[in-house]
Amino acid sequence: MEVGAPDYLAGERQTAEFDVESMKVTWAGSRHALEVSDRMARLVASDPVFRKDNRVMLSRKELFKNTLRKAAHAWKRIVELRLTEEEASRVRFFVDEPAFTDLHWGMFVPAIKGQGTEEQQQKWLPLAYKMQIIGCYAQTELGHGSNVQGLETTATFDPKTDEFIIHSPTLTSSKWWPGGLGKVSTHAVAYARLIVDGQEHGVHGFIVQLRSLDDHMPLPGITVGDIGMKFGSGAYNSMDNGVLRFDNVRIPRDQMLMRVLQVTREGKVIQSDVPRQLIYGTMVFVRQTIVADASCALSRAVCIATRYSAVRRQFGSQNGGPETQVIDYKTQQSRLFPLLASAYAFRFVSEWLKSLYTDVTEKLQRGEFSTLPEAHACTAGLKSITTSATADAIEECRKLCGGHGYLANSGLPELFAVYVPACTYEGDNTVLLLQVARFLVKTVSQLGSGKVPVGTTAYMGRARHLIQCKSNVQSAEDWLNPQVVVEAFEARSLRMSVACAENLAKFPNPEEGFAQLAADLVEAAAAHCQLIVVTKFFEKLQQDIPGKGVKKQLQILSSVYALYILHKHLGDFLSTGSITPKQGALANDQLRSLYSKIRPNAVALVDAFNYTDHYLSSVLGRYDGNVYPTLYEEAWKDPLNDSVVPDGYQEYIRPLLKQQIRNARL
Amino acid sequence: MEVGAPDYLAGERQTAEFDVESMKVTWAGSRHALEVSDRMARLVASDPVFRKDNRVMLSRKELFKNTLRKAAHAWKRIVELRLTEEEASRVRFFVDEPAFTDLHWGMFVPAIKGQGTEEQQQKWLPLAYKMQIIGCYAQTELGHGSNVQGLETTATFDPKTDEFIIHSPTLTSSKWWPGGLGKVSTHAVAYARLIVDGQEHGVHGFIVQLRSLDDHMPLPGITVGDIGMKFGSGAYNSMDNGVLRFDNVRIPRDQMLMRVLQVTREGKVIQSDVPRQLIYGTMVFVRQTIVADASCALSRAVCIATRYSAVRRQFGSQNGGPETQVIDYKTQQSRLFPLLASAYAFRFVSEWLKSLYTDVTEKLQRGEFSTLPEAHACTAGLKSITTSATADAIEECRKLCGGHGYLANSGLPELFAVYVPACTYEGDNTVLLLQVARFLVKTVSQLGSGKVPVGTTAYMGRARHLIQCKSNVQSAEDWLNPQVVVEAFEARSLRMSVACAENLAKFPNPEEGFAQLAADLVEAAAAHCQLIVVTKFFEKLQQDIPGKGVKKQLQILSSVYALYILHKHLGDFLSTGSITPKQGALANDQLRSLYSKIRPNAVALVDAFNYTDHYLSSVLGRYDGNVYPTLYEEAWKDPLNDSVVPDGYQEYIRPLLKQQIRNARL
Numbered sequence A, B: 001m002e003v004g005a006p007d008y009l010a011g012e013r014q015t016a017e018f019d020v021e022s023m024k025v026t027w028a029g030s031r032h033a034l035e036v037s038d039r040m041a042r043l044v045a046s047d048p049v050f051r052k053d054n055r056v057m058l059s060r061k062e063l064f065k066n067t068l069r070k071a072a073h074a075w076k077r078i079v080e081l082r083l084t085e086e087e088a089s090r091v092r093f094f095v096d097e098p099a100f101t102d103l104h105w106g107m108f109v110p111a112i113k114g115q116g117t118e119e120q121q122q123k124w125l126p127l128a129y130k131m132q133i134i135g136c137y138a139q140t141e142l143g144h145g146s147n148v149q150g151l152e153t154t155a156t157f158d159p160k161t162d163e164f165i166i167h168s169p170t171l172t173s174s175k176w177w178p179g180g181l182g183k184v185s186t187h188a189v190a191y192a193r194l195i196v197d198g199q200e201h202g203v204h205g206f207i208v209q210l211r212s213l214d215d216h217m218p219l220p221g222i223t224v225g226d227i228g229m230k231f232g233s234g235a236y237n238s239m240d241n242g243v244l245r246f247d248n249v250r251i252p253r254d255q256m257l258m259r260v261l262q263v264t265r266e267g268k269v270i271q272s273d274v275p276r277q278l279i280y281g282t283m284v285f286v287r288q289t290i291v292a293d294a295s296c297a298l299s300r301a302v303c304i305a306t307r308y309s310a311v312r313r314q315f316g317s318q319n320g321g322p323e324t325q326v327i328d329y330k331t332q333q334s335r336l337f338p339l340l341a342s343a344y345a346f347r348f349v350s351e352w353l354k355s356l357y358t359d360v361t362e363k364l365q366r367g368e369f370s371t372l373p374e375a376h377a378c379t380a381g382l383k384s385i386t387t388s389a390t391a392d393a394i395e396e397c398r399k400l401c402g403g404h405g406y407l408a409n410s411g412l413p414e415l416f417a418v419y420v421p422a423c424t425y426e427g428d429n430t431v432l433l434l435q436v437a438r439f440l441v442k443t444v445s446q447l448g449s450g451k452v453p454v455g456t457t458a459y460m461g462r463a464r465h466l467i468q469c470k471s472n473v474q475s476a477e478d479w480l481n482p483q484v485v486v487e488a489f490e491a492r493s494l495r496m497s498v499a500c501a502e503n504l505a506k507f508p509n510p511e512e513g514f515a516q517l518a519a520d521l522v523e524a525a526a527a528h529c530q531l532i533v534v535t536k537f538f539e540k541l542q543q544d545i546p547g548k549g550v551k552k553q554l555q556i557l558s559s560v561y562a563l564y565i566l567h568k569h570l571g572d573f574l575s576t577g578s579i580t581p582k583q584g585a586l587a588n589d590q591l592r593s594l595y596s597k598i599r600p601n602a603v604a605l606v607d608a609f610n611y612t613d614h615y616l617s618s619v620l621g622r623y624d625g626n627v628y629p630t631l632y633e634e635a636w637k638d639p640l641n642d643s644v645v646p647d648g649y650q651e652y653i654r655p656l657l658k659q660q661i662r663n664a665r666l
């Protein structure tokens, strides 16, 4: 905010009952993380090259070129300022524009790290780190996304030349979607069916050079391009998601990523002693970042809607006084505050996932694999429920802003358009929940066998208790007790999983049963994942959380999150008998009074995200709340306002008005 | 479809168990309506001017100019072909592009019809009908949308000159949002606070000329422009939603719309004998069209997702055979088929609303006003729940298409972006449900007083039974009985309203109570509206519905709609004790088996909407199912593919690769 500028939300900020600076630290994860974030956010915001407000006006070509410019400029700043890896990644985050660099750093490099041998890593990683090559992750094809084993691209070993021949045998085998592929990447990790001596050996990754490093022209046998416009304006259209076809492209044998499976000079296929479970590590990592991104996107939308709801007044003027701030309406609160709570909930669960990743990595190194399926199921499920909830929440925030939310410069339409594919990529959310369900049903079926469920399924070990326990909530206050809440969530989740398992048992063929009951299974999986989020939020509160009033606010938010989910899925809780209708009503009463407690803190709670106006890029979400003059000024910048009389008047409007339409040549 | 072109969905069409042509008639409403629709759809589809597939590529200016062109061309065709009013309106529908004409025909003309005196109508309507003037509806301001009584624009009577002075006293009084205002309209019906002799007389409509009919320049005192880009690319950006400021603009006294309130030459303000309830008639009309539009938008999305789900195959290949069509997955069915059922449900409820409108109009003419509040509440509520459900459903359909749904040419992103404001305009959906709730609570409170509830609230007259009745469902089959279903819905809705009324009574101040319980009230209102949709669907089935198997399919769809809502809101049904958990589980079983019954008919059920490929404008929703080659071909048309090496390579990519970034001038 400029020095001396008026703060229309100052009154809101004064009512806060906690120390916002301390909350910022808690949100960021540490004082250090906050400091880095803050510094990088300002660095980006103050640099005119990183301007974002014109994105939606640009044509596809202009937008894309501008993205290239930003990516190069960001890299330049990173080099010039000798930024650390952490700082560099924050810079990319605040540049806030999907770009080939996301895939280069987020998928290409990790794929080589995870699936390449020591030798391969030594050869390729330095090139990638310095961006002497730019890579993408080319897995999905026109015909196959979710079903990776169904990919059709082939990699056939030619023992004569010691090469693989990469080929796209059908139209549907065309690579389709990889980000950064269309126009930028010089290399790809491409996935293909390995064929050696006429034998198939499953799908593996191959480093393939796509373009000449001299003039960027596609190499012989390579057809590559962009797949076209995607959802929205601006949004993900800055990314060159690409199409790629191989016409018998030859690559040296050592460009197959061979950490797990090797093909020797002689054409022998050898399983290495590196365990296949390794991939779980990478998956946990990637999905942790997606959950963290969910909390960012959600908090951003909530920040905009909360500030604007405090600025916007409608109805309720008494004796000519000001109207009611729409944030004071209970309907507005009951739609908005659970999303605020969800933003915090997702933040903390992503923090916990980070520690899970460390844990998994350590275990992998120690050769301990038994807990991996649980970690894998848990991250898959959390990816699914947090991204689905976030996508819905962004649109709800937009609706909470009434008509003005529909303007591009509210920031919410583009945020939605750019966010929604998170429900699809890195695993379609429904497909992921089915995986979780499979794991849960298995866990339930093994309960009798003495196998002790671990990690986030540990509660299933108390099945005997949870299957018949009764909640002893007797007053609305009782719902503030985390133990009470967690038990209700555990009972609901366990009973849903058990019910599924019992129903499955009625089918002679378990696979057939799984297929028939899929919709119920998905609901059970979601219930399990919601329990995890609730639990991790409560666990966070057992830590020492410094700052006046901070813990208190988080307690309120944790209860809001839990009781909101309970209210939303009341059918589950009642039909499993986990709580009674009376107890459900008490939860609702408690929820209502919690909203009143959030109200005076709402604006401060979104200030704690520490977002710059540049990052928010929303007229409605401005820090200073000065919404109306800005909306008015921005309007005149639209190209349609270049002239008072619009282009097309002579040809198409005037003939109408002058009744000359019959003779008009249109 | 071209003659002789392969039909990849032919197999799906063969499994249909009903006569699709008859279903088309039922969907269209009559054989005549189908014939007109079909003819106009082809007229539009075959005319290259009406091409839509390039919309998302156009810049704002190009898009807008093209829209002007289409509007003029449509009018030309309407005149040349001497189309009837019905035909003309179908043409505008199939042109499928938001344009100033929507507001001219849909709001400007009806406002004059509804609020103008006979004389005013005679003066202005012929001009409007011939489009010698083009008008918009200028109500909303920067500061006020929902709260119409809070509008700040003033219309001060000047008895000296017999004129009104229209003025924008504040920034927030700027008109903001009216469609067609920004660049096209020559006139507006502008709403302003009437001030006569220093006295305020509420908000009224005034016909104000905005632009010269000679050169289209804004008249003195008028500042007018476009408010800028909105959600998405293409989408609603073809509309010039406008900003408008009046600087003491003078209009003749007879340009105030005076049907209800008159200002005489002498400055007397006289209430006419025309009842104020008249506005209800217009509102019922406008909202009926919105509900009809919901069924169109929803059916369009469902048509795309259904066809693509039948084309798309993923997983489940056995012995090298084809993979499973994703439409065969129960999760896909449980997400998609309820939306298909909703499309039909909304269609029939909109048909019923049309008859309600006729009924209301007749009653108005007979001077019967007692049933109007009920009709008004019911249309407000139906507008709210159908538009909210449709907005969510379009996005769900997009997700059901996996990654490819995110491509602009799937048609779904733009459909979503263009549709969502329906949740906000013509009454914010939450504000509308609060109105419904107010009506319900009043109805409940009058139950004891002998006042008999009418129309859609008639069931509340059976409160004594409904408050304590028990559903006697004992098997999944029982849920196929409409009476059983309706009673459960009635019990749920009544009990929720009664619970609200009881809780309200606990507050000393009823308004305070209403404010505190608003979130619960909105849920009760939604429950009531869902009951209406369910009931009207079942009532439709009591009519004679010709065609082999047609009624059977509709019966299945009606049950799916009802049981889906029941499952989704199970918490309501259980907490009110309207059904037991066991009965809820049986409903779910029934739902699952109904999905299997829909499956072989799914593609035929969306064919029955009779949409052309032009109207759908979706590569994924093509009638012939030939998805993959089309996706592949379309990709190459993106401007980014104009050159193999992208613009920006020299400046921004090459320096990266060549490690010349430090010295690069970016």
Ligand SMILES: Cc1cc2nc3c(=O)[nH]c(=O)nc-3n(C[C@H](O)[C@H](O)[C@H](O)COP(=O)(O)OP(=O)(O)OC[C@H]3O[C@@H](n4cnc5c(N)ncnc54)[C@H](O)[C@@H]3O)c2cc1C
Pocket: A103, A137, A138, A139, A140, A143, A144, A145, A146, A147, A176, A177, A178, A179, A236, A241, A421, A424, A425, A426, A427, A428, A430, A431, A434, B312, B314, B315, B326, B329, B331, B332, B399, B400, B401, B402, B403, B404, B406
């Ligand atoms: C913006 C974006 C960026 C991307 N970036 C990359 C990238 O960089 N590299 C890359 O390789 N890929 C990328 N992808 C592709 C992405 O990974 C896939 O789109 C994703 O995995 C989903 O697969 P699909 O498109 O095949 O969906 P489908 O599997 O075709 O899904 C269609 C429908 O079928 C359902 N379904 C499928 N299988 C089952 C089942 N077994 N049971 C029940 N239901 C099922 C799904 O739930 C969904 O409703 C990207 C996609 C997008 C949208």
Ligand SMILES: Cc1cc2nc3c(=O)[nH]c(=O)nc-3n(C[C@H](O)[C@H](O)[C@H](O)COP(=O)(O)OP(=O)(O)OC[C@H]3O[C@@H](n4cnc5c(N)ncnc54)[C@H](O)[C@@H]3O)c2cc1C
Pocket: A312, A314, A315, A326, A329, A331, A332, A399, A400, A401, A402, A403, A404, A406, B103, B137, B138, B139, B140, B143, B144, B145, B146, B147, B176, B177, B178, B179, B236, B241, B421, B424, B425, B426, B427, B428, B430, B431, B434
């Ligand atoms: C695409 C589009 C086209 C439009 N076209 C026209 C047009 O042609 N002519 C025209 O005059 N206008 C037009 N409008 C304006 C439209 O009618 C208003 O945006 C709409 O009425 C909503 O009002 P609002 O924007 O003031 O929302 P607000 O009332 O500001 O809503 C903001 C939030 O406050 C909540 N809220 C408001 N009041 C209450 C309450 N009493 N209780 C509880 N919650 C409340 C709402 O639920 C919402 O969540 C258009 C708008 C759009 C988006």
